[in-house]
Amino acid sequence: MLFRQFAIxxxxxxxxxxxxxxxxxxxxxxxxxxxxxxxxxxxLHEITGDVINEFYAELKRKGYAPKTISSIHKFLSRLLKSSVKKGYIEVHPMEELELSPRSH
Structure with a gap:
C-alpha cells in the first residue's frame, strides 16, 4: 500500500x-x-529509518525549527505505529533511527 493512501x-x-x-x-x-x-x-514497506532521517534533514535544510521537526516526528511516529498495529509493516521505522529529529 502507498504511504499516501494509508496516511489519508x-x-x-x-x-x-x-x-x-x-x-x-x-x-x-x-x-x-x-x-x-x-x-x-x-x-509503506519502503519507509525506513534512513528515509525518515533524510526527511528530517530536508526539513532542517529548509530552515524549520527543531521544535517543528519534533512535532512532525511525533505525528509521523503515531501514524507509522498504526501501520504496524494494522499489519501493513512489520517494524516501526522510527526504531531504526540513529539520531533524534532534534539532532539533525
Missing part, C-alpha cells in the same frame, strides 16, 4: 476520533505540506 485514511478516520478539532486541523498542515510530498509516493 488513518488521518481522516483514526486520528480524527482521537484528537481535538484544533489539533486535527493543525496536523493536516503537517501532512499536506511536509509529510506527503516527501513520503507519499513510497510504499
Amino acid at each position: 485514511k488513518w488521518y481522516e478516520v483514526d486520528y480524527y476520533r482521537s484528537v481535538r478539532a484544533s489539533t486535527f486541523k493543525n496536523r493536516r498542515f503537517y501532512l499536506d505540506k511536509h509529510i506527503l510530498p516527501f513520503l507519499g509516493d513510497r510504499y
Whole structure:
C-alpha cells in the first residue's frame, strides 16, 4: 500500500476520533505540506529509518525549527505505529533511527 493512501485514511478516520478539532486541523498542515510530498509516493514497506532521517534533514535544510521537526516526528511516529498495529509493516521505522529529529 502507498504511504499516501494509508496516511489519508488513518488521518481522516483514526486520528480524527482521537484528537481535538484544533489539533486535527493543525496536523493536516503537517501532512499536506511536509509529510506527503516527501513520503507519499513510497510504499509503506519502503519507509525506513534512513528515509525518515533524510526527511528530517530536508526539513532542517529548509530552515524549520527543531521544535517543528519534533512535532512532525511525533505525528509521523503515531501514524507509522498504526501501520504496524494494522499489519501493513512489520517494524516501526522510527526504531531504526540513529539520531533524534532534534539532532539533525
